[in-house]
Amino acid sequence: MNRINRRVLLGAMSAAVLAGSAGLAMAAGEIRVLNWQGYGTDEAFATEAFEKKTGVKVVHDYFTSEQEMLTKLRTNPGAYDVVLINSAFTGQAKAEGLIAKIDTSDMPNVKDLAPSMGQNPDLVPGGDVYGVAWTWGATALAVNKDKVTPLPTSLALLWDPQYAGKVSIRDDGVEAIQFAALALGQDMNDIKDLEAVKAKLKALMPQIKTFWSSENDWNQFFSAGDFTVSTFWSGGAGRSITKGLPVAFVVPQEGAVGWLDSLAIPATSKNQDAARAFINWMIDPEFYVQWAAKGAPSSANAKANAALPDSDFNKQAFADPAVVARVHFMKPLSDETRKAYTELWQDVKTAQ
Structure with a gap:
């Protein structure tokens, strides 16, 4: 399979996300995610579902401050594939060349992001996506x-x-x-x-x-x-x-x-297809409704918020x-x- 055809196939698989696209394992046996500990991406039910459907294992590393997150990106090139970045730090990460522009064409859940979140100028400077709005x-x-x-x-x-x-x-x-x-x-x-x-x-x-x-x-x-x-x-x-x-x-x-948190892809990631598929799963209403039942921030995905029961804390609070x-x-x-x-x-x- 030549490189162009393989990329087309992987793009289709990413769009399917959790529709049985086990072929993503061809692109990556695992992806590494950098986040706060206990903040959604490391929920066992979510990582297990992603691995079962894609064959890609999700491994986590953690930070305890935004400054530590930036330091880890600077000093560990190639170590991470997805990183949680507060919108207030996205511009700095972009300016330092730490994160890549994200092609969201094969991420179907992006279309359901609330415009005020998904098109936040700190995440999408000049129309280019450097952070996919996730939670706020x-x-x-x-x-x-x-x-x-x-x-x-x-x-x-x-x-x-x-x-x-x-x-x-x-x-x-x-x-x-x-x-x-x-x-x-x-x-x-x-x-x-x-x-x-x-x-x-x-x-x-x-x-x-x-x-x-x-x-x-x-x-x-x-x-x-x-x-x-x-x-x-x-x-x-x-x-x-x-x-x-x-x-x-x-x-x-x-x-x-x-605060508005986004999921970004480090510029040195070698597994960007699988990274996009994982981010797409993280903004999926199916994932979010399960997470919200345990206590989650508000989703940037309007469709996910609409799927919540009226008793949901965030739905009531906001x-x-x-x-x-x-x-x-x-x-x-x-x-x-x-x-x-x-x-x-x-x-x-x-x-x-």
């Missing part, structure tokens, strides 16, 4: 609904003296600064008065009982009663609720920090367009700005 969500307020009544409507809750020593936020300088900016009525993606933000964060420090850095941390601290009021991810809140924790998730009037409008999606930051934010955050924490 918001970091907002999560409270113990048994102890906070009525439910809050404002970020001012974090500074309320009533909850002194009962507050937690994620130990992330950029996110902390963004929340302080929102609380002050500033544009979190274009902060004009950083000194005011710093003062606002200093005022928050006496309220803090503990910082959290992972979903596991958050659930343990919440279950132990270490805090009553916190910031948290929408997907995490949904999973906590499925575990029976008395969590209420609120997008406050000042807004929430939004049913109101006015709520979605209050979600401020993170934009890319320069290295200089990110460094300044990190230094400010360290100053605030050490001064408490």
Whole structure:
């Protein structure tokens, strides 16, 4: 079989995705995925179904921060075939030549992506796809609904003296600064008065009982009663609720920090046909509905969202367009700005 015919055949197989295209094993015996641990792509039911239908095994490696993800791509050329990238970092990865332009012509589920997600300019600069929109969500307020009544409507809750020593936020300088900016009525993606933000964060420090850095941390601290009021991810809140924790998730009037995650293909991947087939499976409604039952972020696939039951957490949390409008999606930051934010955050924490 010549190279051209083989590519045509593999393209057809990718389009079929999980329609019995075992021939993909010709292109790759396995693909390697770089992601946060426990974030969808490593769900056993999903990887097993993909391997059964395509013959391609899915192997994972993990990162604990976006900076670590970029470092792994830089220092391990050829090691990965699919990578999870937040839209705020896609431009940097593209500029460094770390990710490839994706031909989505043999990825039928791409057509069902919500236009605002699938055509996000940070993922599709100039019309070329460098990240396939996958999931999105918001970091907002999560409270113990048994102890906070009525439910809050404002970020001012974090500074309320009533909850002194009962507050937690994620130990992330950029996110902390963004929340302080929102609380002050500033544009979190274009902060004009950083000194005011710093003062606002200093005022928050006496309220803090503990910082959290992972979903596991958050659930343990919440279950132990270490805090009553916190910031948290929408997907995490949904999973906590499925575990029976008395969590209420609120997008406050000042807004929430939004994020859009995509699946990209490293420029050095040698298995791009299989990588596209795997990404197509990850945005498939069949996969997403099963994942959502366990607690997942919102899907960028409109068809997948429509297939969810009305009781779904994300469907309820973001049913109101006015709520979605209050979600401020993170934009890319320069290295200089990110460094300044990190230094400010360290100053605030050490001064408490």
